[in-house]
Amino acid sequence: MPINSYDYYPLSWYPDSTRIKRPKYEAIITLLEEDIVSGVLKANTKLPSQRELADYLDINFTTVTRAYKLGVEKGLLYTNIGSGTFVSSNAFKSITISTDNSPAASIDLGLVSSFEQCNALLVPAIQKVAGQQTITQFLNYQAPTGTAFQKEIAIRWLSTLGVQTIPERLSIVSGVQNGLAIVLSALFSYGDRIVVDFYTYSNFIELAKLFHLTLIPISADLEGMSAIELEKICQLQEVKGIFLMPSCNNPTGSILSASRKKELISIIKAYQLIVIEDDIHAFLTAPFLADYSPPIYQSLPEQTVYLYGMTKFICSGLRVAYLVFPERFKNTLNRSMFNINVKTSSLDSEIITEVLHSGLAQQLLETKKALSQEANALFNTIFDCQEVTGHHPWPYFRCLPIPKHYSREYIETYFNQLGVNVYHSDRFVVKSDYEKAFIRVALSSSSSLEVLETGLLKIKEGLVGLE
Template sequence: MPVNSFDDYELTWKPDKQELKTPMYRSLAMLMEADIKSGKLIANTKLPPQRELADYLDLNHSTITKAYKLCELKGVIHAIVGSGTFVSPNANSSSSIVNQSDTAIADMGMVLPFFNHNKSVKDIVNEVIKKPLSEKLLEYSNPLGSLSQRIAGAKWVSQFGIDCHANNTIITAGAQNALAIILLSLFAPGDKIITDPYTYPNFIALANMLHIQLIAVKHDEQGMLPNELDTICSLENIQGIFLMTSCNNPTTIPLSNHRIRELCFVIKKHQLLVIEDDVFAFMKKNKVTPVCSLLPEQTIYVSGLSKSICAGIRVAYMCFPQKYLSRLEQGCYNVNIKASSLNVEVVTEIIQSGLAQKLIQEKYEMAITRNCLYAKYFPSVHCEPESYYQWLQLPEGYSGKFFEDLMESKNINVYGAERFSVGDSAKSNAIRIATCSPATEASLELGLTAIKKAIKEEIPLSTP
């Protein structure tokens, strides 16, 4: 027992000493994670200083350090230099984006990209199946996709300003699959990747599973701040950066072309590997300059087709520098051998036939109409017309998770800010509203009416 016993000391977290087993650091990390997941340790709780916890548990300081580091790698806690270590804002929130209810009055949680266009895709599926030797599409084949399929992929990304050869293109089973392959192939546990304060929740979940640490950099209305990025890269050993160039998920912020050039200067200076997820590039009439076009030797560009063509046909194109070919090819094979040849051939036919551009135009027009409705209900807030979703700030002091639960009790789905938060640099008083997801415009208006009413009448009367 240490000379100065901490048995009666007021610590914000007192793990049960009797539950600790060897190796002590791993056991302690498991106890911490369990208390966080159960809600015993709530978001933003400041954890005990490592030396105080070491004294309380009668353990070496290095044991506590290793336990904290393990939980930090899992994304459930984060450290702030000079302030301490805190429970992460999204530690108790689901970071998985899945359907909440099939019976919701208005489902505006998950982004559901206008399923009424699937009839046109079904017709192409039937045409592909009727072709001679179509049964070959049900066999194993080149894990990267056939040459003609990769040529179609290169053609697809060229409309977004990407000059990519078929030999530098891999076809994956959707954008999320591409992100998993990139992280598994090119990063290691303990690596650090820069993101926006709010970012794609499934990327957060992937990084946590692989023990890759995400570090948020502040942003403004033009996107991530270059000076902040430069400062963090000078202080930390950063390996990569994750950007959603055309439309950040969930804030809808598109990077301005000027800001992209500023960021590229910093990225090149610190030799960061860029993961550019540009799934919403098709929604922009005035195309955003992709980072990949400016730093082709440092960027892996991902273009998923679930939002633009068909959600159920899981296909994405990944364009990359030649130096990463063998590692990405091996990663692709190890994760899922290959994307479905049938799905890829269907998408190839959709692109080559010109149907892809027709689908894009129709979905674009529908999104504009939906967002005009949103603007009618919330005229005093920013509305991004070229988006499948909107980012709505709530009154100060009322969390996104609170409002998400409140609306769920009314059988309406939205997603709170905590699902998208990285570290502590983002406020939690916001929700993402997927305007594309309700089956009809009438259903969208029902949902928007309920949200507006709840903000006006129920939030001030409720406990955050």
């Protein structure tokens, strides 16, 4: 029985004790999420102390401690030593990145596009596919994971990245984001823990929220995610997976070094983690960097799900990605894909296949490499930047530091008023107590180098105003 009577005892949160079922700590977090969504709990609300809540719910103190800890890991709560536990402001905000709410009048340097001025190069491939006598075969339910020829060409292309696979271990999905949703729904369950880089892909964070998964951020150095910290986390907690973007981390632009890959692989193997390897930027590393090292999939094919998307390489509007997986995951992943997608667009897949099969892929590679080099050179000139060790030399996006005390809303609104759209680093973190603040600037979204220059100069002007 509770020690105190709570008829007149003020608590900032009164969860329904009749709904506390085993495992109780997870039930508490479920109730917390519901009250956040419904508006019962507001941002920065101080929650009852662990002892108060344990007494109110008539449960063990350590259960509440565990629940609060899980809430912090999920980004729902934050703690101030000596002050208590509070509802995180991030719990209320969508950090999804899309064009839905971008001001029409702004120069968009927020969403990372694919140098869309190159899309005209795709017209011959589209016309060739459309002119095939067998075009109607791409308009039905057949070949939901890709035709035999589409997979053959995909496997040839993946081999240039160091990924060796067979048709039975490859599915063509509707873009990387779609592939991530398929993987998370198929291989992970409520509350499972996945480690990620401290700064990671914002839409992966949002997917994890949708599937009620717990992300654990790991700090990094110039070679990538800290292997020492990863092992410490695995020793202390039951971790099921790890999410990595080895060729060019979004948003930092860092590349996972060959030596760090080996260190991480050793830990991943020891703790039998499922690797989700998002290698969407490999097209700018594998063909051009002398120190390129093969993906983790090649070393751990039985533990790794590998995703290679075409939206940054070929075209944003053709939603195609290659999903490579271990045999043991095949049935589960296919079941998830069939229920989420029914099938991937055969027409989109065939256009991508034609691009890869012809000489057009190489032309696109060289063109987009040159455009990215020009955009990065312009960025370096305007902001007086040098190449950073351990980072991609010419990524599609760059980061600029800003004072930490400004909120995400203030910063993004501030630059919108200057006529440019950028994204705050707060969108790329699981926890709101981030290490440093910056804005991510997309270099591949402008229609020309002149428009990009105008946008970058607006940002430079705005940064002066923040000092």
